[in-house]
Amino acid sequence: MDWTQIAFDLEADACPRVESMLGRSDVLAITYLDPGGRPVLEPEAGDPVLWPQVRIVALLEGPAAIGPIWAQLCAHLGREPPGWSVETVEDRPWERVWLDECVPLRFGDWLWVVPAGLEAPVPEAVNVRLDPGLAFGSGTHPSTALCLEWLAEFRPCGRSIVDYGCGSGILAVAALCLGARIAYGVDTDAQALLASRDNAERNGVSSRLRLLAADGAAPPAVDLVMANILARILCSLASELARLTRPGGTLVLAGILQDQVDTVAEAFGGAFRFESPRIRDGWVCLIGRRQGGLGCESPSGVGFDAL
Ligand SMILES: C[S@@+](CC[C@H](N)C(=O)[O-])C[C@H]1O[C@@H](n2cnc3c(N)ncnc32)[C@H](O)[C@@H]1O
Known part of the structure; x- marks a missing residue:
């Protein structure tokens, strides 16, 4: 009809x-x-x-x-x-229509996101087969693209990872395909957890992915935390994301607009040393190194848990 x-x-x-x-x-x-x-x-x-x-x-x-x-x-x-x-x-099955318009995307030199059902243009590359289902995260949005480009450079081999706000699971699954040891995907949306599970299975990495509802058990502290959500939510999660990043570990924040960078950096500032922002189409990705020591306190007054 x-x-x-x-x-x-x-x-x-x-x-x-x-x-x-x-x-x-x-x-x-x-x-x-x-x-x-x-x-x-x-x-x-x-x-x-x-x-x-x-x-x-x-x-x-x-x-x-x-x-x-x-x-x-x-x-x-x-x-x-x-x-x-x-x-x-x-x-038409609108939630599927986007797939007809999707093409494989390359991030860095050797990471590709290939929409489910399409041929990988470079079979010997690291190819993440993806179908976001009803969740966010196909690789086309600048904030996801910035995270994937950074991940391809960083090479997370052997690392433990949290993908906070995992959506389709694209970041966690890409990290696992790039050799991460274990990844935790956290989301408030049940559809996101389903899509992440399907994408992990599609790529043969489901035994290394743990999926957690945001209001349930929290993951342990890890080497790398990636959170591509939105600035206001990132700020409200500052103390939890800091707790999840082990001292010396890395935090990747995305979903931030250019005029929100100072607010976000300030919310996390006492616990992280940030690199220069990476920017694409007005969207920013912040990469921070977790400072060591006990009881870090951010300038905005967010109390970071003692580690
Ligand atoms: C912009 S999408 C990012 C998806 C994917 N990680 C990516 O990079 O494309 C943000 C995701 O965060 C989830 N989210 C929003 N608020 C959250 C919260 N407070 N805790 C955990 N996840 C949240 C949303 O349900 C959504 O799946």
Whole structure:
């Protein structure tokens, strides 16, 4: 069955009323888009940030439902909404569609991420076969790419690793394919843990990957901690990530925007010595070396546990 999508522009202050009206109709899903293409990152929970003008996209089961909804909408607004369009959306397995558009990606000289089902362009390279399923982490996002490039340079042979916010498991599985001894993948999302398990099996490294729910048992301190999440969450996890990185070990932080670097570095600063940031498309990766000694204290007052 195909779907029908109505889109139109609306002032932000009219959105709640229109959303509640559409919510009482046969509309299946409502998406808010920014007509100017400026993403909103890290809004507070329950505090949606809107642009002055919003593009609303409403999904319906088929064309039959449009008539009454359109009439209701126009009556509600007292006019036809500007910029309106109606289109048919083909029924496809959308969570799989990205795979058709994915190509193998190279990181550093010899690490490749190859979408499941495709041929590896360089069979003798380290090829990570990946299907993110419903989780984040295909290698295309700059923050993941920065982590993979660093990992290919670092060569984690024989190391123990935590991939905090593992998503598809891409970083943990890549590290294991590059020879890491053991990896722990941690996530709040059950879909991420499932995808990580599948990807570890796909690459024959599942016996060296332990998957943990973020609210369950914590991993032990390791040689290398990688966390590609978002700045605000990284800051809130500072003391846990510091505890997980053994003295002399390495911490890789990503998912940080350029104007957030100082805040993140300050949250971790007392416990880590950071290299110059690596930057791609406005996203930053911070590499830090865990300082030794007991009871490190960050300048921002985050108390790091004694090791
Ligand atoms: C941007 S994705 C990164 C996925 C993958 N590691 C990569 O580099 O592409 C962030 C992941 O962190 C998870 N996450 C968010 N908050 C978290 C938290 N407080 N603790 C653990 N995981 C968290 C999300 O569920 C998501 O899977």
